[in-house]
Amino acid sequence: MRFSVFVPPRISDGVLPGVIFLSGLTCTEENFTTKAGAYKKAAECGLVIIAPDTSPRGKNVPDDPQFFIGQGASYYINATEPQWKTHFQMEQYILNDLISEVVDYFPLDPSRLGITGHSMGGHGALTLFLKHPESFRSVSAFSPLCAPTQSEWGRKAFAMYFGSDESIWQAHDATALMKARGSQRTSRPLILIDQGLADEFLESQLRPDLFEAACSSVNYPLRLRRHVGYDHSYFFVSSFIDEHLEHHRAHCVEHA
Amino acid sequence: MRFSVFVPPRISDGVLPGVIFLSGLTCTEENFTTKAGAYKKAAECGLVIIAPDTSPRGKNVPDDPQFFIGQGASYYINATEPQWKTHFQMEQYILNDLISEVVDYFPLDPSRLGITGHSMGGHGALTLFLKHPESFRSVSAFSPLCAPTQSEWGRKAFAMYFGSDESIWQAHDATALMKARGSQRTSRPLILIDQGLADEFLESQLRPDLFEAACSSVNYPLRLRRHVGYDHSYFFVSSFIDEHLEHHRAHCVEHA
Numbered sequence: 001m002r003f004s005v006f007v008p009p010r011i012s013d014g015v016l017p018g019v020i021f022l023s024g025l026t027c028t029e030e031n032f033t034t035k036a037g038a039y040k041k042a043a044e045c046g047l048v049i050i051a052p053d054t055s056p057r058g059k060n061v062p063d064d065p066q067f068f069i070g071q072g073a074s075y076y077i078n079a080t081e082p083q084w085k086t087h088f089q090m091e092q093y094i095l096n097d098l099i100s101e102v103v104d105y106f107p108l109d110p111s112r113l114g115i116t117g118h119s120m121g122g123h124g125a126l127t128l129f130l131k132h133p134e135s136f137r138s139v140s141a142f143s144p145l146c147a148p149t150q151s152e153w154g155r156k157a158f159a160m161y162f163g164s165d166e167s168i169w170q171a172h173d174a175t176a177l178m179k180a181r182g183s184q185r186t187s188r189p190l191i192l193i194d195q196g197l198a199d200e201f202l203e204s205q206l207r208p209d210l211f212e213a214a215c216s217s218v219n220y221p222l223r224l225r226r227h228v229g230y231d232h233s234y235f236f237v238s239s240f241i242d243e244h245l246e247h248h249r250a251h252c253v254e255h256a
Numbered sequence: 257m258r259f260s261v262f263v264p265p266r267i268s269d270g271v272l273p274g275v276i277f278l279s280g281l282t283c284t285e286e287n288f289t290t291k292a293g294a295y296k297k298a299a300e301c302g303l304v305i306i307a308p309d310t311s312p313r314g315k316n317v318p319d320d321p322q323f324f325i326g327q328g329a330s331y332y333i334n335a336t337e338p339q340w341k342t343h344f345q346m347e348q349y350i351l352n353d354l355i356s357e358v359v360d361y362f363p364l365d366p367s368r369l370g371i372t373g374h375s376m377g378g379h380g381a382l383t384l385f386l387k388h389p390e391s392f393r394s395v396s397a398f399s400p401l402c403a404p405t406q407s408e409w410g411r412k413a414f415a416m417y418f419g420s421d422e423s424i425w426q427a428h429d430a431t432a433l434m435k436a437r438g439s440q441r442t443s444r445p446l447i448l449i450d451q452g453l454a455d456e457f458l459e460s461q462l463r464p465d466l467f468e469a470a471c472s473s474v475n476y477p478l479r480l481r482r483h484v485g486y487d488h489s490y491f492f493v494s495s496f497i498d499e500h501l502e503h504h505r506a507h508c509v510e511h512a
Contacts, residue, residue, distance in 0.1 A: 037293025037494060238293060 003052040004033040005106050008043040017112035017252035018048030024119030026072045029053045035234035041242040045249040048108045056087040068153040076124030077172050079161035114138035114248035126174040138251035140192035140244045142237050146211035147175040175214045182218035190221045192247045194240045196230025259308040260289040261362050264299040273368035273508035274304030280375030282328045285309045291490035297498040301505040304364045312343040324409040332380030333428050335417035370394035370504035374493050382430040394507035396448035396500045398493050402467035403431040431470045438474035446477045448503045450496045452486025
């Protein structure tokens, strides 16, 4: 597995807070690293930035002709179906392997982590935050898939990874997770989501309106900003990444 | 020929000043566009940004097995040798075709242009600025090749493009041009150059020390900043692009 790590200039020998960025469909660790323009602000905020590859890779790893399933599909789940379960353990990879590997080699404080992401990676950020409240102090997302159990791509992928029992799917769907767990959390940090209104996937796949309604139903604080004219590209991410890093700084640095 | 154009938010119907960014070896119009993180500051400065592909392309265009000659070599010259002269007219392309094409379709004021670039494109920026004082109000460069007639790659390329008469080469070498013309200009705007000291090409190919000496010999104002730890990548460009855009703003916007 490959990942990139940015370490800001350090003023002492201590460990630093960090943010994990999860990328979307077809991406690797390189998309965010080269295109998001995040590191100037990350240096200013004193945040380590970790950007992993988004899927298992290799010729012996299962894949699928549909690009939204298999290698590059960027679901941050642990698959249970026989074809997928050996390699597609991305939830465990992010939470256990990746963080501990980074801690071994870089000055990261794993108790002060935020998580964010784009598109499928935005969904990954929301779900990992909701499933693992002990692991992340803050969360944000760019153009996230919000309700995979209610979109074509998500339904096809979940059927492959988890089988046909849709009740199991709910534990891996950001909107369903918010409805089920949003009211029970002891810590309820504000969720920041940015969404472009010229995004070609907005109506068919992303559906932030469903997540917004779920937050409202459990009175969970959400700042969902809709931006006229912005599409689904990394130009959108680069336009607002500084504000997301400030959001994570407020939770991971200033409340240290 | 392909190019990208960024147009900042406009406060009136008027035309806007702009900056041309010339990329280096093996690049296309995409490298700067996706990796430099320039557009937030460009929007703030009110600058149009034009990033052209760096060479003629296509299966009928001459090329060379050496990657620093031919397609992608990113010399901004008009070749005179028979093999190259039909297509390799990048100096004329930038000055005539590109600018007039952009003016036809975008709100660019061609009388308020700056030019910058990276590596081979940094050399292109310096030489086009020195050859055509009427065309550019400001210039800057990142990690530029500074004296191709004194480097291996430059000597091989110039022999191919211009033939073996080295006296002709001098008219296309930034350091030689500065010595020959730097004292004669009526307008002598400050040249800004940033150079990383961990740049693998610094000693063998780039040689900013030679350009610095040439500027000193004709008393031309140069700000050459050497940065410990930075390499030849676009991460270096993205680290200092904001300051370069401020430099061009000072000449192209504020002195309008």
